[in-house]
Amino acid sequence: MDQYMQLFQGTAFSSQSSKEIQILKDYLFAINAEGMIEKVVAPEDAEYHPLLEAYQGKSNFHRLTEGQYLLPGFIDLHVHAPQWAQSGTALDIPLYDWLNTYTFPLESKFADLDFAEKVYDDLVSTLLANGTTTVLYFATVHKEASLLLAELCAKKGQRGLVGKVVMDDPAQNPEYYRDADTNLALVDTEEFILAVRELAKTVKQGIYPVVTPRFIPSCTNEALEGLGKLAAKYDAYVQSHCSESDWAHGYVRDRFDKNDAFALHDFGLLREKSVMAHCNFLDEPDADLFAETGTAIAHCPVSNAYFANSVIPVAHFHAKGIDIGLGTDISGGFSPSLFDNVRQAVISSRMLEDGVDPSLPAHERGVPDSRITIDEAFYLATAGGGESLSLPIGRLQQNYAWDVQIIDTKLPSAKLPIFDENEDLHGIFEKIMYLARPENIREVWVQGMKVHSR
Structure with a gap:
């Protein structure tokens, strides 16, 4: 089971089409040695929990904290x-x-x-x-x-x-x-x-x-x-x-x-x-x-x-x-x-x-x-x-590069106005797109490598 270079767990936003976004709630993203997304696993998929158990506690497992979200780079x-x-x-x-x-x-x-x-x-x-x-x-x-x-x-x-x-x-x-x-x-x-x-x-x-x-x-x-x-x-x-x-x-x-x-x-x-x-x-x-x-x-x-x-x-x-x-x-x-x-x-x-x-x-x-x-x-x-x-970038899906930014909406110095614990995720996406500042971008990864953190 432990075959991937990195495993990320969190909620992500990616483009479903040119007109609408896709909300990937609590998904797993398995990244291979080339820095590509080898697998995208939904919580209801059979391998979700076995993957979690195999990676939890290891240095190559990354669980986003509450209020953090993944966007493509x-x-x-x-x-x-x-x-x-x-x-x-x-x-x-x-x-x-x-x-x-x-x-x-x-x-x-x-x-x-x-x-x-x-x-x-x-x-x-x-x-x-x-x-x-x-x-x-x-x-x-x-x-x-x-x-x-x-x-x-x-x-x-x-x-x-x-x-x-x-x-x-x-x-x-x-x-x-x-x-x-x-x-x-x-x-x-x-x-x-x-x-x-x-x-x-x-x-x-x-x-x-x-x-x-x-x-x-x-x-x-x-x-x-x-x-x-x-x-x-x-x-x-x-x-x-x-x-x-x-x-x-x-x-x-x-x-x-x-x-x-x-x-x-x-x-x-x-x-x-x-x-x-x-x-x-x-x-x-x-x-x-x-x-x-x-x-x-x-x-x-x-x-x-x-x-x-x-x-x-x-x-x-x-x-x-x-x-x-x-x-x-x-x-x-x-x-x-x-x-x-x-x-x-x-x-x-x-x-x-x-x-x-x-x-x-x-x-x-x-x-x-x-x-x-x-x-x-x-x-x-x-x-x-x-x-x-014409490059496999810009989406969080299989066979695309792991180019991501991790957005923290709860940062004390740049907190986004999210007051309802059950706020609609599309609403949170909109608030990120309109209100996020550079300090909300906690980490940036390119091709499976962390290139920026604050």
């Missing part, structure tokens, strides 16, 4: 790692000005590996402490610093998908911060891919290289074409920004006489392993192309409120069969917490459905059927992110 599909150093800064100016006045000068500093290590070390630890177990990262143009970020993910136990950013167009990027030339950008990207693949052999949780054109405005046609070929050659993940704002969307239309989605697709950058950030201005043919190619959307609701000039119709795109997950978009989004982005995703969707201009009649004010529920937003942060990355 969160999956953040869009983080600009260097921008952690400017989070909360200058969010009141337009995107183009923000990039050139604040962001590019900051990112240029990551040529200094000591500075890069200081920022990246703190960021990875902060995201783990916020319950985020998998992250899709933009680094900078610097190959060595980008590899350092991947190494820190490996060392700290986070599942990291890391991209060395390509910005090679001299006409669009500042002289002090860009790739020296197109050829070097492509050579560096290929060397980065190979180095990260070697690093990945040393870890259980997975570290992945990502082909990363910053966005079309920062890249020459030659670079975009070369990156598409590298993605195909190595079957690599791809990430970029797509139709984020009026400015970015308009720039691509002026340059190519087509929308971002079709321009990216022409360069081989929309594929099953592609995740595009924002996508607020996709039209119907764009959305159909995403569904057809298997390209996912990283929805960044906090950041979009500052820089996107619109509210993305998440419910509409989801109904078309597009995979969608959530991103913090540090630092266009000020918060490192996907809890905050889950909440904002619900709020923004309600504002889109109800409309925001009170001078219009109610029936003309909004976009019908736009709202999403807290269950749906939770799905985006967990299972939706896993599906966007």
Whole structure:
């Protein structure tokens, strides 16, 4: 009977579907040596009590205490790692000005590996402490610093998908911060891919290289074409920004006489392993192309409120069969917490459905059927992110990675308002999603390894 590396007992919340959660009350979760969930056992199952008896009292048995609950680890599909150093800064100016006045000068500093290590070390630890177990990262143009970020993910136990950013167009990027030339950008990207693949052999949780054109405005046609070929050659993940704002969307239309989605697709950058950030201005043919190619959307609701000039119709795109997950978009989004982005995703969707201009009649004010529920937003942060990355993560079920956060609702300094001993478990789930703070996250596990505790 004693065949598993770890056995956990407790009540868990996971996504049943994109619309509703599954409540697993007092279940057992058996974790194997690879850090995968080998068995999920309900209290009424015949092996429940024999398993309990075999493991109770042993160091590899973990029983949650009263008021503690299991959630899947969160999956953040869009983080600009260097921008952690400017989070909360200058969010009141337009995107183009923000990039050139604040962001590019900051990112240029990551040529200094000591500075890069200081920022990246703190960021990875902060995201783990916020319950985020998998992250899709933009680094900078610097190959060595980008590899350092991947190494820190490996060392700290986070599942990291890391991209060395390509910005090679001299006409669009500042002289002090860009790739020296197109050829070097492509050579560096290929060397980065190979180095990260070697690093990945040393870890259980997975570290992945990502082909990363910053966005079309920062890249020459030659670079975009070369990156598409590298993605195909190595079957690599791809990430970029797509139709984020009026400015970015308009720039691509002026340059190519087509929308971002079709321009990216022409360069081989929309594929099953592609995740595009924002996508607020996709039209119907764009959305159909995403569904057809298997390209996912990283929805960044906090950041979009500052820089996107619109509210993305998440419910509409989801109904078309597009995979969608959530991103913090540090630092266009000020918060490192996907809890905050889950909440904002619900709020923004309600504002889109109800409309925001009170001078219009109610029936003309909004976009019908736009709202999403807290269950749906939770799905985006967990299972939706896993599906966007085509990885077995984001659900607490058999053959998925044991990536979890243990939430304590009874913590004296951050107690949730649960006063009825028999409170409905779905109600408790909702209170966790709306009210939990980082201190409520007592432990975080990735691939069966504890990576954070407080």
